[in-house]
Amino acid sequence: MNLIKKILSKVFIYTVMLFTVTVSLFPIIWVVSSSFKTNGQILTQPFGLPTALDFSPYVKVFTQYNFTVYTLNSLFIAVVATLFALMIYALAAYVLAKFNFKGKSLFFILFTLTLLVPGHTKAQPIFSLILNLNLYDTRLALILVYLSNGMALSIFILKAAYQTVPKEMSEAALIDGASFWQIFSRIHVPLVKSGLVTAGILMFLGNWNEYFYAMLLTSSKATRTLPLALGFFTETFSYNYTEMFAALTIVIIPSIIIYTLAQEQIQKSVASSGVKG
């Protein structure tokens, strides 16, 4: 009886995991494999594997676009904006989660509101702000705008994370004579490390993939980001499905590589933080 139950639960667990992996990976594998087929093969043999590894579509796409610059731009802008945003929202979420004070609900509601303000309606005032700051067509403009993007999301996640820290811990520290800052930095920050990492990844990805403001606030090749480059692809390569798939692959792969690299860091930081205790 117990054995059947165990087997059933294992079957369930691995079915769900297999399904998750399939829906997440399969479309991408399909795109990558299609990029090595000819136009005709794509149209007539959707299941066939590519017959040869022909990199010429990649060479073509690469020689026409300066990917290194776009990738570096995206990386720089997303990382800087994420780090600053994380610092700012870690502070705000802490007091929102742990203290009662005048205006607390108001602040929380206002910060949450930011999640609901549609990006397109903000465009006009933000564009005018950036122009007045003389930041048009600079990376700093995007960093400033992206700083504001993850506000509600990260305050949400971090607030929830701080709330899981038992109040007894702060009380004990308080009795020991710890200061406000020490209770925050020595007790809470280490305990919410995984929350910080989660919020950080989410904000980074949002910044990494942002198109609309990148289109609006930059104009030269020197400041162009990867998502904007994709905007150029769609009109350039759409005649030829092979090149289209190759271009898509080129846009997708750096994201996956960067994520995989960061992923290892994340595993380490989560493991070393000793969150579980």
Added chain:
Amino acid sequence: MKKILTVALIILLCASILIGCTETTDNSDPTQTKEKATETKKEATEKPAEPVEEIVITIPHYKSGQNVGGVFFLPQVERFNEMYDGKYELVIEEIPQDSYQTKIQQLAQQGKLPALIEGADKNWFEDIAIPNDMYYDLSTWLDENPELKARTLVDSLGYNTIDGKVVAFPLTVVRPIGLFYNNELFTPSKPIGELSMDELLAEFGDNKFAFMTVENAWTTSLMLTAIFAQQDGGPEILKEGVLNQKSDYTSKPFIDAFTIIQNLLQNYASSNTVGAAYADAANSFMSQSAAIIANGPWMVGDFAAESSDKWSNGFTGEMATGGVYPGNIAIANTFSYNWWIPSGLPEGETEAALAFLAFMNTPEELEAYMLAEGGTAPNLTPSDEYVTALSEKRLLSELSLAVNSDTIIIPMILDIMPGSVANEEFGKLLPKLIDGSVTPEEFATILSDKAVAALAE
């Protein structure tokens, strides 16, 4: 100790954000583009150390990078820069075609328009740009250059003249839009222009049209226009509607045209029609999946040997033959706004922009343009070189021969609809017309309702 450090850090953080924002007051120089321009100029002039100040204008444009329009436009800009070396320089910044109008409208709201802009949404231009005097009046300049003015089309000049002011540079070249057919898949008994639609379908057999439904359903809308123009009263509605947009599409010529196009879409359309964007339609034609594609003369570039990487399944450019629509119909709209210059530019930039407009419309440049992208310049006496060069271009000569004095030239049906109906609603509703979930009458009613809403105050 550590506490003080943290307080300092937080203050610094706030300060850096604040400084970023209060900078507004001391740094709000309205001539930011100029600054940028002078900056670039310094770099440019550093090398030769010339005493004369070169005026550099930087404009965003989609005819750049790998965009099809860039094939002719970018070298043209190069020729301009060469000709005015040391005096003017035009720098093009790439922007995706889809985002061009959004960006221009946003820049306009901030009063930071670039020195040259191509085209404008009709409603935006008429409701915002013109009433707010955003344009530079070209009338004086055109009067000072009578030769140039004589090259412009009378209709277009009239349309672009508002209260005696010329708001945008009128057209000098008209490019009647017809169709291309695959002469190996399909051999009409007479030139297609001399056939009727029914005769064409009778000869068409199992062949297909390269139709599409995405965006403004361009190739489909062109064919619909040609069909509509053959209905009683159709051409009149089109000619009137291009000046005053229509919001009622429920009259007989519309319903009849919708019924015919429904039949074509259901029985004579390439298999990828539903959900096809322009590139997909072009792909159908250039892979022999479709025998006819409605499109303008600029498509000849795709049939030249340099574009052979777009061909597949045995297609070659030799297989394409150009023509007009059944019933001897071609499509062209001379009532539109094209290149314009914003008001309030520094004098030098205005001069540079004007110089470029003049340059684009010199006889040599116009002929080069027509040899590359097709069209005719009615007010220009062709040079001998041009005539010879044209005769060597099979497709372009076919197209110019197909358009004769009897050809009925009418504006496109989308030009009589409000922008959102033409660019969004029409294409979005087509799949329902195709799968039969709306009848042509319902199709007309739904579109009319959308148009009424779009035009309402």
Added chain:
Amino acid sequence: MRNRKTKLWIYLFLLPAIIIFLVFFLVPIITIFITSFTKWDGFNSPIFVGFKNFINLFGKAEFLISLKNLLYWSLIAAFLHVGYGAIVAFILYRKPFGWRFTRSVFMIPNVIAVAAWAMIYRFFFNNDFGFLNNLIRIFNPEFNIPWFYNSPYAFWAVTLTWLFYSVFVTLVILTDLMAIPDEIHEAARIDGASALRITFKIDLPMIKNAIGTGIILSITSRIAMFEAIALTTRGGPGDDTMNIPLILVSSITDMKYGVANAASVIMIILGILTLIIVELIFKMRKVEKF
């Protein structure tokens, strides 16, 4: 410790976030609310028209369809999307073989730009050479459905572009699960509670904040869902897959900023309602007093 100094610290901690709010959100929010009652082309001065923009919106068929779609999408998001994310979180929490791999891979669809993802799905659902139709054609050679362009399939095709990608929910829940002290589980196990019982009686109540956050995040993303639709069906066929942001953007294209901002106001109100309802249901406000 409830003295002035603590108070000072509290506001000092809030200050950077408040500044960002003031600069990037306050002006837009005020503009949106005021101009939603005006006729405004975005350039000339707005003219006050009362509730006309809102009345117009509610008289539009595409707006009512958007509201209906949003209701369905919100229900699907709250139950299926968050439910799936929660199941994956509980499975990963048990650390079965390959859990790290699954967690990493699950993230990948969210690493990719929405534009790229939408394009992949447009190819995937293509009626001619798309993967899905060709798979079905093995069993039924005549099969030919343009998924994104045929009702009622279009609604479900759009839904499928996000339905299973609930890694955010999984991460938020997993974070909270990992924060549950081991002693609690230990104690329950000693009392003879089964794994399933521990999950339902101990873990679920302890992660209700995370589930609430997940639901709020996923419903508000449905309210704001734009690219996934704009790059696939564009709200079609007809108006079958319309959503409020598409109306907003097309109003901006038509230079009807008043109507666009009225749509924004409605989106903000719907978001606040979601927030209030979810917080009430999950009693998320119960913060431990310090």
